[in-house]
Amino acid sequence: MVELPRVFLDSLGVGISIVEIETGCIRFANAECCRILGYPLEQLRRQHISFLDLTFPEDRESNRAQHEKLLAGEIDGYRMEKRYVRPDDSVVWGRVMVNPIRNADGRMKWFCAVVEDITATKILETQLEAAEKLAGLSTFNLIIATEDRRSDTGAAATDSLVEMLNGVHQEDRAGLEEAIRRAVAKRTGYTREYRVIDGNGPTRWVRGMGTCVYSPSDERLHLVGAAVDMTAPRREQAQDMPEPIRRMLDHVEMHWQQKTSIEQLAAQFGISPRAVYQYFSSSGISLGERIKQIRMQHARRMLSTPEPGATVMSIALRCGFGNPGHFAKEYRKVYGETPSESLRRASSPD
Incomplete structure (x- = not known):
């Protein structure tokens, strides 16, 4: 062990250790491994401490099972995530990779364990889980x-x-x-x-x-x-919506192909055009833009699943877009491709 390039191993950002086959005791650990485990190398050697001794109780059985498979020759190595308990009772998460070191005749002489500290990642995962439930x-x-x-x-x-x-x-x-x-x-x-x-x-x-x-x-x-x-x-936005506006939007959703104007809709649902303008101005999108969004969604669906003989022109007109050039420009702005490209891809036999 004294011949190991200690300076090089101590410069690595992962824990490196050499473990005895028979006892599982740690015979060498670089600086990062000692930091993760919370013990200096001299103490690990002197007290014949094994990785299993330092493993969190709930993780020992799965670790032991993998170790026995490796000893029996059923696997060539293993990886796992497990927890270590430090001398101060703090817990550290590690991602471990264990592989055998063999002598000239192929028999196992040592185990090499590479340990990566993933405690910060695990803490973030736990915090994110809690945040997900709350938000x-x-x-x-x-x-x-x-x-x-x-x-x-x-x-x-x-x-x-x-x-x-x-x-x-x-x-x-x-x-x-x-x-x-x-x-x-x-x-x-x-x-x-x-x-x-x-x-x-x-x-x-x-x-x-x-x-x-x-x-x-x-x-x-x-x-x-x-x-x-x-x-x-x-839901809160819908609850704050005046009843005439709600009925107006339901009507627009159902009769999206009909040509209409704000004045006609306002008269139909007993509300002044001024009130319609004011409501949609406060919501950040005009009624005209909302109608255009609905029609664009239907145009997208028709282009993605076209009927036999469908053309961009016929779909644009069917969805209330009288200017094909303007329709193509707005469509590309929303979907990142031209209507012709959508129709061509949907019609392709591939």
Whole structure:
């Protein structure tokens, strides 16, 4: 052990240790390993302390099982996350990788254990879990599988991404999927509000935010983000909405293809045009913009699942957009591609 390049090993940011096969006692530990365990090397050697002695009681059985499999030759090594108890009774989380060191005839002589301190990560996970429960926040870290590692645009959904999309309301799914597709293609992020369905439970509104992060460790692209429950704020907003405005919006949702004006709608629902303008001005979006959003969503659906013989022009006119050039410009602003590109992709046999 004295011949080990101690200066080099002590400079590493992970714990390195050499462990006896027969007793499991620690014979060498670099500076980081000693810091993690809370013992100087001399004390570890003098008191014949083993890793199992320092392992948190609830983690010992799983650690022992892995160790016995390694001794029996059933596995070549193992990795696990477990807790260590320091002399001051504080607990440290470690990610451990254990591999055998063999002599010339192939027999195990030592074990090498590499320990990474992940206490901060575990604390953050616990805090985030608590915050999620309090704030209605859910987080995700999904692996995005590309058609090949060199692809800049092609993206195939993993099972976890498919599962997330399957939980989205059918009317909002295509829009979210498109937002994710654009984020993956450009290695950027997205923010979008959409509805999710909890099994047979009620529909909830969430604001989803995600960003693409490349992980050098597994050479994969991850979609990392969170979804904040917006159901209560939306419900409060709806409760604050005057009854004539609510009925007006319900009418617009159902009869989105009809040409209308604020004056006509105001007269139909017994409210002054001035009151309509004032309400929507305070909400941050005009009634005209809201009607355009609804029509654009229907246009998106028709372009994504086109009927035989459908054209961009016919869909634009059907959805109330009389100017095809203006429609194409607004569509691209919302969905990141032209209507022709959406229709061509949907019509492609691939």
